[in-house]
Amino acid sequence: MDIILKIVSIGLITCLATLVIRPLRNDFAIFIGIAGGMIIIFLVINYFTGVLSSFKDIISYTGLNSNLYTLLLKIIGIGYLLEFTAGICNETGNNSLGDKVLLGGKLVIMVMAMPIITNILTIIMGLLPK
Amino acid sequence: MDVEIIFKIAAIGLLTAVVGQILKQTGKEEISTFATLAGLVIVLVMVLNLIGDLFSTLKTIFNF
Structure with a gap:
């Protein structure tokens, strides 16, 4: 449950930061959005490797x-x-x-x-x- | 991979906006442009590092 809290809070922080920055500098808001998306993906990318390795096991069962x-x-x-x-x-x-x-x-x-x-x-x- | 990069980008954005406004008010238009450009390049490098990390990670995971 720790990771879901992290994802939600990072999403909210990114939203608020873009909301603050957008009237000042529009281009920086886009960069903040990209960075937030990257951080969320890097948080969950380790789960992905686990899923893929279990897929590999299933494939080896089927021959x-x-x-x-x-x-x-x-x-x-x-x-x-x-x-x-x-x-x-x-x-x-x-x-x-x-x-x-x-x-x-x-x-x-x-x-x-x-x-x-x-x-x-x-x-x-x-x-x-x- | 921390949240602080979001705050860093936001802070650089605020700072360049403020510095650009001050320089513009004091009549130094060209320095203001350069300050804004420098902030943009710094943030661009940070974000590009993130994107490069993501692409290399995906490359290793999906063994391209």
Whole structure:
């Protein structure tokens, strides 16, 4: 319960600090927002490694190829990075830039996931009666 | 990774705003601009360090 208190208080402090700074200097308010978001993510990023290692255990039980797991991990990481970057872009007022970042990331994810999709398709084609 | 970086950025913002206002009042427009720019660069470096830390951590977690 300690960590949730930390997250909530950091969020509130960041909000109030941006509220105080925004009329004085608008650009600094954005920096405060970014820093607050970073601190919250760094607080919870250790939990993430725990979740990922338990995922790895589950994958090893199923006996799937571990390449699939690393690919999935990469795609999840790209998703988080994109979300974060697009959020910063939107916050600074560049909404269209954020959309382009998201679009580019989606395309990269699509390209990375293409081998899996073709794999599934070839399996299905093999199952079909000739 | 502490909360104090938020307060640091807020304090630098307040300080540069006040210093810029004072310098502008005393008629030193160009020094005021430079003071504001210096504050902005300091904060920018702090935030960029944070972003770089985040990216390297994500890189190690998701083994890119």
